Amino acid sequence: MTLRRPLAALAAVSLASLALAGCVAKTAESASATLNVTSTDSTCEVSAATAASGNIAFNVTNNGSEITEFYLLAEDGLQIAGEVENVAPGASRTLSLTAQPGEYFTVCKPGMVGDGVGRAAFSVTGDAVAATGDDAEQKQQAVTLYAAFVKDQVGQLVPAVDTFATAYETGDDAAARQQFSTVRASYERIEPVAEALGDLDPKIDYREVDAVAEGMDWTGFHRIEKDLWVPAADALNSDGVTPAWQNWQPSTTEQRAAFAKQLRTDIQSLYDYVHSDDFLTTLDDQGIAGISNGGISLLDEVATGKITGEEDWWSGTDLNDFAANVEGAKMAFTLVRDFADSKGETGTKLTAEIETGFADLEAALAAHGSLASGFVNYRELTDADKRELIDLINALAEPLSQLTGTILS
Known part of the structure; x- marks a missing residue:
């Protein structure tokens, strides 16, 4: 990752439109x-x-x-x-x-x-x-549904990471490579939650350059990724100059076991946190503004890391992370959309623009694959492909950045 966000950017993805399952008071007519x-x-x-x-x-x-x-x-x-x-x-x-x-x-x-x-x-x-009922009740229901979504995603992550880590530490690299991007999707949808927990996200998801810059031991998904995709003889590091294979050594069996154990431990820590009272208290304090800001931060993740090809540098699976971040951002928007619409013409115009931006970006991504079937290697994108995605991200980012302010106005 290229950006690490403070607690104020917590609450990333979300769940269901307020219209979806009635984040509203019950009505006598229903x-x-x-x-x-x-x-x-x-x-x-x-x-x-x-x-x-x-x-x-x-x-x-x-x-x-x-x-x-x-x-x-x-x-x-x-x-x-x-x-x-x-x-x-x-x-x-x-x-x-x-x-x-x-x-x-x-x-x-x-x-x-x-x-x-x-x-x-x-x-x-x-x-x-x-839809009827007290606005505060509707906002609380939105936060409650967001909490449920996060717990569900992390609940899926725990056994998936265990299976992935087992394949890696036992030397079944083909299986581990196949699972890598799929396992990470659940994490990418809710990543700002981990980013708010001090060094937990760095342990789980730092790139090598980030860990070195901060003097940290490099662990997590991307450390394992480097073992799974051995650098080609003509490959360069992300600096575009240094040979990727320079000073590269495969991990020993003991090192693999240690990296696998650490990843399991850190994901379990994330699971324990999202099932704690502290997590619920933080969500209550952040409210719907936290959900909205989290969606914005997820799109920032795409703009600052995924679109440059720096996130999954070894595997080239950046588009999978890209798509998962977009899904998370869209679900955050979906959950708070009704609050923006309630602000009158300004709100409805903004949400319509955001909705169009998501649709255009999703259509462009679909031309290169899907989370279900996989995406092409990022290195296969042409400069024109990347330019199109960058333009669409920018077109969405501008109105999305106004969402929290509109909700709170």
Whole structure:
């Protein structure tokens, strides 16, 4: 990374539009439904696959052997419409929300890590439910949903990093190379959270040049990356002058084991933090401005690191990080958009411009691949390709930078 941000830039990505699952007070006119969810260690059964828009209660019973969570996810599988966590074995808890029409997914997460089990399509039919209620309540719900998203992403990161680190330390470099960019996507979506925790992000995600400049031991993703992609004979370092293979030595088996262990430890520290009271207190203090500022900082990450090809210098997987940062920034915008729209014509004009900027940037990225199927190596981009992406980032960055100020006006 080329920038490290202070605590004020916390809160990166987010989850669902306020219109998505009703970050609003319940309305008397809305329908009401109660569904039963049965969670086990391997299944997640919901008593119905559809419901009418309005108030929905999911009564979640845990018949498994581990603490579980239940999520209602938006159609993209990333945005969280609602969640209930810490459902102990043998216990029941209820998720209540106001759901708008649309396509969703339900999923349970035994052990509160990984991708979850029993993911199934869920549809909400009918008319949109009018937004009512106290503005403070809506803002708090936005922060609550953001917290749920961060915990979900880090929960997926823990087992993914363990699998990746195991492949690396056992010498299965082909598997580790294949997993590298995919594992990092969850981290890139929520990176400002780690950046606010002192040296945690540097341990996890510093580039070699950053670690050397600050006199730190170089560990984390990019230290492992250098072992996985051996420098070619004609490759130059990011300074464009020094041969990349100069003084390069592959890590020993013992060193690999140490780097793998350190990465697991640091990701576990991140997991512990986002499940702590300190994290929730910080989010409450930052409020929706923190979410908005986090989205802005994620786009800054793209502009200052990814677009230059400096982030994943050894592997050339920068576009994967680029796309994950953009996803995080877009979800932050989605969560706070309604607050900007409520400011009248100025707000609606701004959000329309931001929405167009995201659409144009996503379309340009799609020409080079996707997070699901992978992107081309960054070195394959032409100067014209890079210029197009830079122009689109700049076109989006300007209105996005005005988002927090508009929300707080």
